[in-house]
Amino acid sequence: MTDTSNLPPIPPEIAALTPYEPGKPIEELERELGISGAIKLASNENPLGPSPKAMEAVRRGAGRLHRYPDGAGFELRQALAARFGLQIDNVCLANGSNEIIEFLCRAFIRPGDDAVAAQYAFSMYEKLVAVAGGVLREVALDDFRIDLEAMLAAVGPRTRLVFVNSPHNPAGTAVTRAQFAAFLERLPGGVVVVVDEAYVDFASDPEALNGLEFLGHAKPVVVMRTFSKAYGLAGLRIGYGLAPAPIVAVFNRVRQAFNTSIPAQEGALAALADEDFLRRSKEITWRGLRDFYACFERLGLWYAPSQANFVLTRVGPRAGEVFDLLLRRGVIVRKMHSYHLPEYLRISVGLPEENARFIGELSDILGGGAA
Ligand SMILES: Cc1ncc(COP(=O)(O)O)c(C=O)c1O
Known part of the structure; x- marks a missing residue:
């Protein structure tokens, strides 16, 4: 049995983390x-x-499991770009949209930096920011709504990321596009705004934020989306980020070469077409x-x-x-x-x-x- 005294020291910020409780x-x-x-x-x-069409595609993909997947995920990225009216270099695939948080923290958070998120934030934000040596500042919700004014006030000189989880989990409330536009105008430079839209497909309010509309803004915006929820593929682990091309280029530098599997790419492609x-x-x-x-x-x-x-x-x-x-x-x-x-x-x-x-x-x- 491994003698734990032979382990390298576990950094205190890692020892302080608690495992995710599903x-x-x-x-x-x-x-x-x-x-x-x-x-x-x-x-x-x-x-x-899962969509029956996605299941069929996953089964088809299984026949090629002796091969490595397309590390660039060309077909799925192409299909996503076409769906959203973007270029392929605005799309980055991920092992669940969770992995986009990891890319962001690896790329932009260094010891002493911080990130800002709304209260009750998805626990992965805090964990991955901490692993990179940063600190997550949580900003109180206002009557279970994200308070973008207060989040703006929490942005400091070492803030690199601001997470806007809309619709918010667990509150279920969405930021409006007008609130977000005003927030973006006043945000200082040097900060990436991450719009976590894991649940956006379910939003019925026409005023609810759709981060896609802000991808062309002068301030950098990254939109996280997933096939886990509305597309019913949580077990397949496939999500994606939509972002300005220079940010996708950074993600490609920090990600694993084959971060999404053949069944995940094929299943997601079929699910996307199953309207x-x-x-x-x-x-x-x-x-x-x-x-x-x-x-x-x-x-x-x-x-x-x-x-x-x-x-x-x-x-x-x-x-x-x-x-x-x-x-x-x-x-x-x-x-x-x-x-x-x-x-x-x-x-x-x-x-x-x-x-x-x-x-x-x-x-x-x-x-x-x-x-
Ligand atoms: C707010 C939020 N963001 C992101 C995710 C990640 O989803 P996935 O990694 O399955 O795409 C979840 C999952 O429950 C979530 O609740």
Whole structure:
């Protein structure tokens, strides 16, 4: 066995990190509770499953697994560029959009630098900024909305990145394009604005920010997008960044040569063309959100109207207990203790019958009133 005294010293900023805690897998819960037929509304996944066309393409791609993938991801980048009216050198593929955060931190954060993000930021921002020797400054939300004015005030001389997560996870709220335009005008030079749009495909508000519209701005903007959510390919690990060509050129310097696999490239290409699947994903999400809102209103629970595929609701002081009771009834949602929101739960939209089951169990637990 390795004698740990032989390890090189672990830098304190690495020792201080905590491993990411994913939502409980269904199989684990069923084993623990001795139940079957549990449903998971906890990880903002697509309840429709993967697009059949994507699955077929992945199977086709499997026949070439003895080869290395196209490290430049030409076909998928070309298709994405065509879809968004960009040039191929504005597109960078990634092993999930998460990996774009890694490229940004590797390229732009040095010890002593900092990055700015809104409160309850996606934990990967803090982790990857810290690994690069930087510090993430979190700026309080204003009534569960990103406060771009306050974020601007938090930008200092060593700030290199500002993360704007819109729609915001876990709040579900979106920045408007007008707010973003005003923010960009006043932002000092030397800072890259990262618009994390993992959930943007679900946004129904016409005023919601679409970072693409700002790619040509004099201030550098990077848009992160993913096939994990609306396209139902979370397990395939494929996302992308859209950015000015000089930034994509930097990403190409810091990334691994073959960071996206053959099945991931092929599956994403097919998913991108499956417009019917995307339409159904959106429709099922909007319908599910409407059903959740009606339930929360009936139960007198506060919620944040959502532009994403999940909703945050305030259950009250008994939220932790309600979470456990739901679990015992085979319904997995997300509790918000790790976000220091102990009175809240986040529920991802599922299939209509899954949503109905959650609504039924929650109503039963709360006895028709707030906890
Ligand atoms: C806000 C936010 N950004 C980025 C991601 C990363 O998604 P992926 O790496 O699967 O593309 C997630 C995943 O849940 C997320 O919630």
